[in-house]
Amino acid sequence: MNYHIGTMLIDENFTESCDCPLCRIKATVDGRLTESYLGEGVMEDNTRAEVNKLGxxxxxxxxxFSSRSKLGLALQISTRLNTVLKEIKQPKNAKEAKKQGEAILNLNKTCVVCKYLDEHMIRYYKTVAQVYQNVASFKDRLLKTHGFCLSHYAELLTYSSFAGGKQKEYLQDLYEVQSKRVKTLKTDIDEFTFHHDYRQASTPLSQGAKDSLKETSNLFYGDKFKI
Ligand SMILES: [Zn+2]
Ligand SMILES: [Zn+2]
Structure with missing residues (x-):
């Protein structure tokens, strides 16, 4: 079983906290990966070639840019600019200009850190399912979470087969926490709108209703954690 990517982060983040546990894990992995692009290893030939290609x-x-090592970033960008320079050519005609336009737009569609972050996260989606299958007490921890953001819920569904013989039970528990999250949010949003009727102005607003628009953002777009 593939445990080495860190059941520790799964352990730390599947808690009763209101945030999406996978958004928390992603923020931690993102921080570590990004940091690694400022270390000494980044000037190795294969890393350099990847930064060159993907940016x-x-x-x-x-x-x-917000980290302390500006030199590390400058060295990386220097090599990346060579790739960019190859795309900046004098267009000979409209057809070539259009082709160049597409190629230049594509330059910003890739990212070397995102590539590895996505790969790591896929391993986490699989490992969460494996932990569910293998660690009996994890079921209870999953049920105590407050569900996930939509994209992480979708990813857990996608990789649910990694729970093996417990897949059906896993899907049922995922559904339970997620449907509860969305239903609670719907109630809170409705309370929020209801309260804006002037006849209800004197009724106190619950904390859930007060936070409901922010919580909707977390559901749709994920929890943003500062790295
Ligand atoms: Zn999330
Ligand atoms: Zn990226």
Whole structure:
């Protein structure tokens, strides 16, 4: 069983906290991966070649830029600019200009950190299912969470077969926590809108209703954790 990617993070983050446990795990893995692009290993030939080819997305460039090692980032970007320069050519005609336009837009669609982050996260989706299958007490921990953001719920469904013989039970528990999250949110949002009727102005608003728009954002787009 593939446990080495860290059941520790799964252990730490499947708690009664209101946040999506996988968003928390992702933020931690993201921080570690991004940091590794500022270390000494980044100037190894194969890493350099990958940075050359894929570059960084806006999110990861900002993270790298906010770190202390500006030189590390500058060295990476210097090699990446060679790739960009290859795409900046004098267009000979409209057809070639259009082709160049597409190629230039594609330059910003890849990111070396995102590539590895996605790979790591897929291993986490699989491992959560494996832990569910193999560690009896994990069921209870899953049921005590407050569900997931939509994309992480979808990923857990996608990789549910890794729970093996317990897949059916796993899917049932995932559904239970997730449907509860969405139903609670719906109730809170309805309370929020109801309260805006002037006849209800004197009724106190519950904390859930007060937080409901922020919680909706967390459900749709994931919890944002500062790395
Ligand atoms: Zn999430
Ligand atoms: Zn990225």
């Amino acid at each position: 960084f997305c806006d999110h990861h460039y900002s993270l790298l």
